[in-house]
Amino acid sequence: MSIIPKTMKALVAYGKGDYRFETNYPTPQCGADDIIIKTEGCGVCASDLKCQQGAAMYWGGDNQPAWVEPPFIPGHEFLGRIVEVGENVRDFHVGERVIADQIVPCGQCKFCKTGRYWMCQPHAIFGFQKGNNGGMAEYVRFPKACVISKVPEDIPLSAALLIEPYGCSKHAVDRAQIRNDDIVVISGAGTLGLGMITYARMQNPKKLIVLDMIDVRLEKAKEFGADIVWNPSKVNVVEEIMKLTDGYGCDIYIEATGHPSSVIQGLNMIRKLGRFVEFSVFAEPTTVDWSIIGDRKELDILGSHLSPYCYPFVIENIRNGNLKTNGLVSKTFSIEDWETAFEYASGKYGDFKVAITFG
Structure with a gap:
């Protein structure tokens, strides 16, 4: 089993516009049903920018309740490699490359029980609540309820980073x-x-x-x-x-x-x-x-919301070239340079997709 450090580098959101890069943030602990991944990369989404800028749909206001739960680690367009699995996990193993749907369904509400997990009533999504920290950190915990897909080794990171956004794109077109x-x-x-x-x-x-x-x-x-x-x-x-x-x-x-x-x-x-x-x-x-x-x-x-049941198709068709990906991930940055990454992700310099990557 991999030796996981007790602390990690992470971008942590404490409030509107109060995002801090930390070098000694506690590494997530692996419970009996959990998976811990070492992050390979995390795309910067427009929703990450709007949240960081304090939009009411995240932080509350304009007759909208607060949705985010700080402190949290942002990022939902991420993938990585398994470094630890809980004792009850059977279908996934250390070393496998994986990605999870951005929503962590509760499994108990009427939407989850009827297969419509992407509209789960509690609506816990990676990268916005402290209980489901996102991918702008060296390590991420996948709890038991995650919808996890394996990512083939021969898909380059620049293409694999598009699995989450392309899943959303597929659902909209469907x-x-x-x-x-x-x-x-x-x-x-x-x-x-x-x-x-x-x-x-x-x-x-x-x-x-x-x-x-x-x-x-x-x-x-x-x-x-x-x-x-x-x-x-x-x-x-x-x-x-x-x-x-x-x-x-x-x-x-x-x-x-x-x-x-x-x-x-x-x-x-x-x-x-x-x-x-x-x-x-x-x-x-x-x-x-x-x-x-x-x-x-x-x-x-x-x-159209999220990407239900879309990842397997997207992964297969990115891999075989039916879904074009060339040139979309135009710049990558280290987590230390997150502010520059967010600036470029705004599109002001003509970039399509900007990502934070981890060595």
Whole structure:
């Protein structure tokens, strides 16, 4: 059995904007049903940034209760190698490379008991509560309830870091129920949008159209399978969709920007009886004319949350190349340089996905 140090390097969140790098944070202890992994890498998600910046949906405010439980170690896009297993663990062994769904289901609520574990009522997610510390640390504890998948050794870290975001992307596209006669619009070509694009391409829609305000992202979208790409700052995208569809509008619109204008844009360009999938986490409320949804178009409005039952497919298809990953993890940083990692993860320098890696 590996010798695990009593303390470790970790980024610890104590409050809004109060994130501290610590060199002697207690290493998690392995209970009888637990697994301890040594972290290989952890992606920096937009939700990590919004939490660090103090968004109300995490810390409370704007009529929302606090959800986070400090002190906690952030990070939910992580994987690592098992260094210790509890005496009751049978299916996993020291040395195996593993990843867990970001939610730790309770197994007792009505959602868990009916197989809908991703909507677990207590909703414990890695990287936001002190009981489920995340991957921005050298070691992480996987409790018994985790949904764990094995990661093949031949998947490079730069691709393996995309398993969690691509799982979320797959779930969003599955919610859209794409058929081969659909004209599909994906708004947003960041990492998650690109995961949607490469997976949606596998569904063979009639046209796959991608919108983004940054041209380099649109170039990557074409590489990943988009038929048409438009920059809304340069093209009237609603008019273009109407021209393309004889005035009807697109069949499916997937919103992956997190900006209120993208929601309004989608409602304007989608056809009657169309399907609108909302994926993003928003930093501010969005105001729309709900009569578009009901009286004028009778739309199907669907949400998308997390990545239930998606990891095995994503792992297999990243491995065989059906899901494109090239060039998405553009920069990696040590945990000591977490502030720089967060800055680059904002996208202000043109990066897709930024990660913290451990030697």
